[in-house]
Amino acid sequence: MSLSTTIARLLALPLLAGGLSSGLSASEFVVDQDHSAAIFEAGHFGVSHVYGRFPEIAGSLKIESDAAKDAFEITVTAATLTTHQEKRDQHLKGPDFFDVKQFPTLSFRSTAVTAIDDKTLEVSGNLTIHGVTKAVSVKVVKVGEGKVMDSYRVGYETKFEIKRSDFGITTVPNAVVGDEVTIIVAVEGIKK
Amino acid sequence: MLGMIFACTLLPIAGAVLSALAATWLRRGAAGWRARVGWDGALLLLVVAISNLVLVGWPGLPPHDVKFWPPFVAIAGLPVALMASSLGRWPLRIGAFLLLIGAASVVLLVPIYRGESAGTYAKLLSVVIFGWLATRALWSLSARSSSPGASLTALVVVSGASAGAMLLFGTITYAEAVGIIAFAMAVLAVMHWWGGMSRTGGESMVIALTILLPMWWVLGATMSDLPYWTIPLFILAGCSPWLSSLRPFNDMSDAKRILCVAVLALVVVAPALAWGVLESIRQAGHGGSEGY
Numbered sequence: 176m177s178l179s180t181t182i183a184r185l186l187a188l189p190l191l192a193g194g195l196s197s198g199l200s201a202s203e204f205v206v207d208q209d210h211s212a213a214i215f216e217a218g219h220f221g222v223s224h225v226y227g228r229f230p231e232i233a234g235s236l237k238i239e240s241d242a243a244k245d246a247f248e249i250t251v252t253a254a255t256l257t258t259h260q261e262k263r264d265q266h267l268k269g270p271d272f273f274d275v276k277q278f279p280t281l282s283f284r285s286t287a288v289t290a291i292d293d294k295t296l297e298v299s300g301n302l303t304i305h306g307v308t309k310a311v312s313v314k315v316v317k318v319g320e321g322k323v324m325d326s327y328r329v330g331y332e333t334k335f336e337i338k339r340s341d342f343g344i345t346t347v348p349n350a351v352v353g354d355e356v357t358i359i360v361a362v363e364g365i366k367k
Numbered sequence: 368m369l370g371m372i373f374a375c376t377l378l379p380i381a382g383a384v385l386s387a388l389a390a391t392w393l394r395r396g397a398a399g400w401r402a403r404v405g406w407d408g409a410l411l412l413l414v415v416a417i418s419n420l421v422l423v424g425w426p427g428l429p430p431h432d433v434k435f436w437p438p439f440v441a442i443a444g445l446p447v448a449l450m451a452s453s454l455g456r457w458p459l460r461i462g463a464f465l466l467l468i469g470a471a472s473v474v475l476l477v478p479i480y481r482g483e484s485a486g487t488y489a490k491l492l493s494v495v496i497f498g499w500l501a502t503r504a505l506w507s508l509s510a511r512s513s514s515p516g517a518s519l520t521a522l523v524v525v526s527g528a529s530a531g532a533m534l535l536f537g538t539i540t541y542a543e544a545v546g547i548i549a550f551a552m553a554v555l556a557v558m559h560w561w562g563g564m565s566r567t568g569g570e571s572m573v574i575a576l577t578i579l580l581p582m583w584w585v586l587g588a589t590m591s592d593l594p595y596w597t598i599p600l601f602i603l604a605g606c607s608p609w610l611s612s613l614r615p616f617n618d619m620s621d622a623k624r625i626l627c628v629a630v631l632a633l634v635v636v637a638p639a640l641a642w643g644v645l646e647s648i649r650q651a652g653h654g655g656s657e658g659y
Contacts, residue, residue, distance in 0.1 A: 262537075262650035269591050270434060270540045276590050277433055277478045306431045343432065345424075346540045 204236040204329060204364025206249065211362040213251045213281075217339075218353025227267065229281070231255040236329070236364045247285040247298060249362065253278060271346040272339075278306040286310075298333075304342040311335075318361075327366040334359045408448035408571030411551055415579060416441035418547045423540075433478050433590065434540060437582045440471045444578040451571035464574065468499045471582060479589045495585060498598070503577040506605045510573045513608035516621060517628045518569070519559055521607045522576050523552045524629055528636035529580055529601055535643025538591040545583050552576070576605075597639035604635040 213229040234249035253275040258264055268275045285300035291314065299312040318330035338354050339345070419438040426435035447463045472495045480488050510518035526549035534542035555572070584601065587593030610616065610631055611624040619627070 262647070265592065265650065266537050270538050270586075274432070274590065346543075 202238050202327075203367045204238070205367060206232055206234040206236070207328070207363045207365050208232050210330075212359070214359040214361075216357040216359075218355070220351060221353070225258055225263075227256055227258040229253065229255050230257065232362065234362070236331075236362070238329075242288050242290040242296065245285070245288040245296075247283070247288070247300065249283045249360070251281040253281055272344055273305060278304075283311075302337075304337075305344050307342040309341055311337075328363055329366075330361070330363045332359070332361040406449070406571070407555060407569070408451055408573070408575030409445050411548075411555065411572065411575045412441045412444050412448055412578065414551050415548050418551075419544055422543060422547065429474075433475055433586060434544070436471070436474050437544065437579070437586075440467065440474075440582060441579060443467060443470075444575065447578065448571050448575045451569075451574045464503065464578075465496075465500070467578065468581075469496055471578075472496050472499070472585070475582060475585050476589065498602075499577070499581050502581060502602050502605070503574065505602060506573045506577055507570060509606040509609040510570065512612040513628070514611070514621060514624070515569050515572075516559060517608040517611045517625050518573065519552070519556050520625045520629050521605055521632045522572065523549065523556050524607075524632035525601050525605045525636070526552045526576070526580065528604065528633075528640060529583065532593060532597055532601075532636075532639050532643050533583070533587055533591070535640065535647055536587065536592045536594070537647075538587065538593075541583055541587050541591060545580070548576070548579050548583075594639075594642065597636075597642075600636050600639050604632040607631040607635065 208231065211232045213232055215227050216224045217227075219225045229251040231252035232249065233252075234247070237246040239245055253273045254268060256264060256267055256273065256275070258267065267273060270277075273281075280303075282303045283300055285298050287299040289297040289299075291297050294317050296315045296317075297312060298315050299310065301308050302311045303309075313333050313335045315331050315333045318332055320329040321327070334357065336355050336357050339352075339356050340349075340354050416438040419441070423435060423438075426432065430436055430439075444467055447460070447467055450460055450463070472492055476488070476491060476495065480491060506518075506522075509521075526545065530542050530545035530549045533545050580601070584593070584598045588595050588598060607628050611619075611628050616624050616627060
């Protein structure tokens with residue numbers, strides 16, 4: 176599914192990891208923006224893919240010994256979107272796509288987490304893009320964990336696909352910008 | 368559920384109102400009714416509202432996206448346009464218009480100023496409502512000072528230029544919506560010129576357009592990148608029929624006078640369009656790309 180799914184998976188991974196790792200049991204983490212990313216990939220006239228990134232990410236990961244009690248919440252600031260092309264960025268931020276003045280954030284809030292294996296979580300939750308909220312379920316993979324400098328950190332990643340039309344982003348024809356958009360969310364959490 | 372209620376009630380009510388007016392018109396058979404009822408403006412509002420809903424889809428209510436509001440405001444504006452000429456006393460006509468644009472301003476501006484102080488919001492609301500009333504007053508006075516053909520021509524130019532500016536400043540969604548207005552205006556203009564429909568282009572048309580266009584100007588300036596300074600140009604261009612009432616144009620034929628009005632309106636909006644073209648070229652200049 177879409178970005179929300181990815182985010183959900185990211186959020187769910189810490190929960191799963193928490194259940195499997197003593198270092199993460201019953202811990203809360205805040206997302207480290209400098210080591211996190213939300214990236215999207217969209218088709219360009221069916222010829223190639225254009226990649227974009229939302230540099231500003233915030234959120235929290237709550238990890239309990241029981242993965243089912245985990246909770247994940249991630250918010251992306253839409254106006255920080257960049258594809259390194261000014262005109263395209265301006266258009267993407269406008270009413271034809273993300274409409275960032277009206278819908279300043281994209282977000283994911285988990286509703287259920289299930290451990291699939293020691294590295295993978297199935298995270299369900301509500302993904303909100305362009306003011307439209309959809310229930311999604313994504314697989315989130317734990318990258319690693321450990322003490323870094325003075326803090327304990329965990330890392331999770333997810334990759335999923337959404338249809339922009341499901342979120343009301345329909346002005347530009349699919350032949351120009353593909354309807355299917357791949358989303359990658361990678362977060363590093365710092366233990367509180 | 369709310370959307371279904373609207374779908375099941377609002378359009379039938381609008382249809383019933385139109386049918387009742389048409390039945391009354393036919394029953395009385397008096398030419399005076401055709402002069403008094405602003406059918407052309409109401410027709411424009413109805414066509415634009417339905418076209419917009421077809422274009423963007425039927426939203427849930429209240430709409431989650433502000434771009435869904437203009438079609439509903441247009442439908443709510445039907446009675447305002449219908450009583451534009453002489454149905455009802457002027458306080459009632461102005462009051463109904465003020466009520467409509469006041470409500471429209473609130474719903475259009477709420478999303479962008481969510482979280483601002485009440486004072487800031489009140490100031491902005493005052494400016495928008497004042498500008499909206501000023502547009503109606505200026506365009507109405509200008510239309511009365513000239514022929515319906517001149518008024519219609521100027522408004523076609525303003526609508527087309529507004530659609531062009533929306534596109535140049537990067538919002539296809541809004542350009543499509545304003546393009547529908549411009550297209551409908553152009554059709555009515557052709558009806559006027561070829562069909563001898565002398566009432567088309569009168570007060571009702573002016574009111575319908577002063578309900579429709581400012582909504583998209585507000586959205587273009589607040590939600591997109593339409594520069595604020597372009598809006599006074601659009602308003603001024605709509606006043607260009609006033610030119611045809613001046614002495615140098617008195618001896619001209621109707622066709623020449625209308626041509627002069629069209630040229631003047633184009634000259635007034637030209638800076639907005641030129642700036643849009645320059646901005647578009649500047650932003651697309653990276654690596655020769657088309658911007659996507």
